[in-house]
Amino acid sequence: DTAVSQTPKYLVTQMGNDKSIKCEQNLGHDTMYWYKQDSKKFLKIMFSYNNKELIINETVPNRFSPKSPDKAHLNLHINSLELGDSAVYFCASSRLPGTPAWETQYFGPGTRLLVL
């Protein structure tokens, strides 16, 4: 009965490969997010989807492509992985329908990506 789950938990891959991370939430939220946390623990938003619609797209290389098949799922596909993509990627969700977008967010456990 995990609220926000991500797979895989760990991902080790070679430079140039393409990989995907999946996220699912069972909280009934209609907004989901991808964050990147670097080695200094700085957490930065990458994307946000509201009801399958992209609403936030920060300055992220277009090698990163999010996809939301339904409002409970948000996946992140990364093409041509680079060394600098090594980080922890967190999925989060928030916003029961009708509440502001800046309310409490619920985070997944993270995916630790290491690009060699």
Next chain:
Amino acid sequence: SQQGEEDPQALSIQEGENATMNCSYKTSINNLQWYRQNSGRGLVHLILIRSNEREKHSGRLRVTLDTSKKSSSLLITASRAADTASYFCATDDGNKLVFGAGTILRVKS
């Protein structure tokens, strides 16, 4: 852009002592939130304080907000070893949250 900045960057205390962390931000906000991150885990929401509130309590946590100084503090009383974690403040910036760089708290038993 980074909105919230925590201070200190790291804090080490003995079990039973109080821990105080501060957060400063730059622009007007609707609310400010504090999150905890245990090592190797995701962030967990601790407390949310709205811009029209000055103080809020939740168990051993006390949060204050001073909108005139654009600052907030998180006080953890009677700390425990299990409180060892990174603590982040987050403020709203349009339709998203912006997180500070965090304070690493270590509680020694």
